[in-house]
Amino acid sequence: MEKNKKEKGLDVSTEEKIKEAARVVFHKKGYAATRTRDIAEEAGINLALLNYYFRSKEKLFEIIMFETLFGFFQNMGLVLNDEKSTLQHKVERVASNYIDLIIKEPDIPIFMLSEIRNRPDVLLVKLPIRQLIMNSVFFQQHRKAVDAGKIKEPDPLHFIMNLLGLIVFPFVAGPLLKEMGNIRDEGFNQLMQDRKKMIPVWIEAMMKAR
Amino acid sequence: MEKNKKEKGLDVSTEEKIKEAARVVFHKKGYAATRTRDIAEEAGINLALLNYYFRSKEKLFEIIMFETLFGFFQNMGLVLNDEKSTLQHKVERVASNYIDLIIKEPDIPIFMLSEIRNRPDVLLVKLPIRQLIMNSVFFQQHRKAVDAGKIKEPDPLHFIMNLLGLIVFPFVAGPLLKEMGNIRDEGFNQLMQDRKKMIPVWIEAMMKAR
DNA sequence: TTAAAAATTAAACAAATGATTAAAAAATTT
DNA sequence: AAATTTTTTAATCATTTGTTTAATTTTTAA
Incomplete structure (x- = not known):
């Protein structure tokens, strides 16, 4: 499970990649102008993974x-x-x-x-x-x-x-x-x-x- | 033509009503979070009139x-x-x-x-x-x-x-x-x-x- | 090694949204 | 008053966008 490698090593978990990308894009464009597809692209992951890990754009935003x-x-x-x-x-x-x-x-x-x-x-x-x-x-x-x-x-x-x-x-x-x-x-x-x-x-x- | 009454009197032209509503909504929510329907509702006009008078949300925004x-x-x-x-x-x-x-x-x-x-x-x-x-x-x-x-x-x-x-x-x-x-x-x-x-x-x- | 669980993907869905169309109503001109 | 132009409306279109689904791949556990 990739998820358990979170803390150690050079490769980052998918969850962390999404959060980091969300941080960047939300900070730059704000909630309303941010597309979930922008975040997925920035993170280099499949769009569906965003909802898989964070349920919704709204939930992810609240965390960030x-x-x-x-x-x-x-x-x-x-x-x-x-x-x-x-x-x-x-x-x-x-x-x-x-x-x-x-x-x-x-x-x-x-x-x-x-x-x-x-x-x-x-x-x-x-x-x-x-x-x-x-x-x-x-x-x-x-x-x-x-x-x-x-x-x-x-x-x-x-x-x-x-x-x-x-x-x-x-x-x-x-x-x-x-x-x-x-x-x-x-x-x-x-x-x-x-x-x-x-x-x-x-x-x-x-x-x-x- | 309503449009020519712009400057005088108490009733405002449709064009001016839209601009005023757009000002209010854009100022409050910003470009990305503003829906053209919000502006139409705020102005009390039919949605199509926004495009009739101003071509697009983008053009209207630039004016405001x-x-x-x-x-x-x-x-x-x-x-x-x-x-x-x-x-x-x-x-x-x-x-x-x-x-x-x-x-x-x-x-x-x-x-x-x-x-x-x-x-x-x-x-x-x-x-x-x-x-x-x-x-x-x-x-x-x-x-x-x-x-x-x-x-x-x-x-x-x-x-x-x-x-x-x-x-x-x-x-x-x-x-x-x-x-x-x-x-x-x-x-x-x-x-x-x-x-x-x-x-x-x-x-x-x-x-x-x- | 095999079965189960977790992660990933491509495709599709449903709702939202900016814009257009065609017809109707109102105003203006002739 | 009739014809023309302008304005308004309801309906619809085409895209975008957040989210879900179902199948596939990868990882973990037995």
């Missing part, structure tokens, strides 16, 4: 969607709940980690955000997204900094919007910005690397301003 | 897409090329105008950005998006401020990314942020209203930092 969301927020949860790092350090790590991640997989943000818009329920139910922020060490540190007068804007949601906006938006608007700046992937990625250092500086300056 | 992009950047062009306003004032106006616009039509950003990702060519060819920024009064003012040492980050693309990121990203991530903050449309829109005043302050603080 969940894994993508979970993977994305897992790292953030770890960083935001580190007791030992300062607020500034958390900003640095979030910026650095996510810029690296999204350069590797640039389709993820717009995929996540579009699909969440289409089915907000899927997200709301399955992931403890609220407590990720509101129960975090980050949240406590932010409150302390506000109380100490080090951060002028008291709402942590503005902090999150600003941080994620500075990190994620350039990727979401990538094609537009590349056209505006007349640059290609290489130049764009260099700009993103620059932002790893700049975003923490910018965030600190913003939070002190009023 | 072009008008949406043009409408979005037209205003920005006006603001960025105002000889009489300062850089700070431009930031205020862009923030204010776009926050108002996107509160009215919250689907526009993610619609534009997703569809641009799927067909970058459509955008690149039809709209003079590069000169909108790079030939603008804003661009000259930015350069001057950099030369005068008032802005530390020399690349205007970072400035645009930051400004648009702070304005647009919260809307793109709307459902996610509402869930995080446990707020509804009302509370969310109030946060966005707050940002009209904060974004110019933040941007100024950021640009001075290094």
Whole structure:
């Protein structure tokens, strides 16, 4: 049984090949524009195997969607709940980690955000997204900094919007910005690397301003 | 001929009804997830009339897409090329105008950005998006401020990314942020209203930092 | 080695979907 | 008022697309 060789060796199980192909195609084109035949072709397998292993396009999508969301927020949860790092350090790590991640997989943000818009329920139910922020060490540190007068804007949601906006938006608007700046992937990625250092500086300056 | 009554009166031409319905449905669901039958139903017209007036779903989409992009950047062009306003004032106006616009039509950003990702060519060819920024009064003012040492980050693309990121990203991530903050449309829109005043302050603080 | 189970394939099905047709209705022109 | 043009409708078509079926091949277990 091929299926049992999943973890070891160079050859991947059919199930894993399908999932990997589904990830690629769903991320690139979104649910609605993805054909099951696209996935089968990308995976190099017979179309019927998709339904054999995953029942339906919908079911397969839910798996990919969940894994993508979970993977994305897992790292953030770890960083935001580190007791030992300062607020500034958390900003640095979030910026650095996510810029690296999204350069590797640039389709993820717009995929996540579009699909969440289409089915907000899927997200709301399955992931403890609220407590990720509101129960975090980050949240406590932010409150302390506000109380100490080090951060002028008291709402942590503005902090999150600003941080994620500075990190994620350039990727979401990538094609537009590349056209505006007349640059290609290489130049764009260099700009993103620059932002790893700049975003923490910018965030600190913003939070002190009023 | 109904068609000639387009401009005047309360009753709208069939053509206009279809366009308006197409705008609503395309903006909400995107090209791939939109059925021509959805548009016909939204417009309250017979399905065949869509093809009678617009030949195809694709052609209708191109019209909506072009008008949406043009409408979005037209205003920005006006603001960025105002000889009489300062850089700070431009930031205020862009923030204010776009926050108002996107509160009215919250689907526009993610619609534009997703569809641009799927067909970058459509955008690149039809709209003079590069000169909108790079030939603008804003661009000259930015350069001057950099030369005068008032802005530390020399690349205007970072400035645009930051400004648009702070304005647009919260809307793109709307459902996610509402869930995080446990707020509804009302509370969310109030946060966005707050940002009209904060974004110019933040941007100024950021640009001075290094 | 043989029987059973699992995996794979080609073919086909049914529903959805974009588009067209031909006839009817409404509006405009003569 | 009659003829012509434009608009609208119901029905239908041709493809696409998600899924299933039944047969075949491969793998596993006895």
